[in-house]
Amino acid sequence: MNTITLRELRLSDKAAFSAASNELWESHFIFAHYFESIAHNSFEKYVEVLPLFSKGKLIPSEHVPSTILFAFNSHGKIVGRVSIRHTLSEALMIIGGHVGYGVVPSERRKGYATQILSESILYIKLHFPQLDRILVTCDESNIASAKTIEKNGGVLENITEDHKKRYWIDL
Structure with a gap:
């Protein structure tokens, strides 16, 4: 199985981002x-503004600060992404939780989701030590999640x- 790296996008990731975005989600x-x-569908602008979302800048007022990272396999292909929400709103307490992840459709059933969530937990432990547990949710019918x-x-x-199934993970 390929191992993944979670990280922010770089300008050099444009082709990988385009390929992942164009899958049948x-x-x-x-x-x-x-x-x-x-x-506004500009990859260059997206790379520029992504770090601001974690500071709560530019996002809609009803949203919470979030760190958005992309999962890359050892070949540089984007196989998924994760949104790590720093706090929870009332809505996120029901649907969404602290971590929302997705695996590129063509890369499913390869263990990437488990790795993405595992790496996200490590990221949270390192960057958000004030959190002692996190909420992760999924559709009741989504057995894989x-x-x-x-x-x-x-x-x-x-x-x-x-x-929606609501799970807590102790950190």
Whole structure:
């Protein structure tokens, strides 16, 4: 299995980003948060503004500061991305949680989701020592995501009326 590296985008990642973005994603899934709305579909602008989102700058007022990282395999291909939310809003307490991740459709069932979540947990421990546990959610019907969260220490708290599983991971 390829190992991954989670990191911010660089200008040299344009082709990899384009390839990942152009995959057939589910209609409800946003691969690159704010790419259209804030970066206006400009990769160069996106690379420039991504670090600002973690400072809470440029994002809509109802959103929370988030670190958006991309998962690269050993060949430099983007295989997924993660949004690490620094705090939780009321909405994120129900749907979303601290960590939202996605694996590029053509790269699924290769163990990348488990690695992305595992690396995200390490990132949170290093950069957000004030957090002693994190919330990760998934659709009740998404068995693969539930297994990924459980492999990373997730303990199911409940299932919401909207059929979202809410897991807590102790750090």
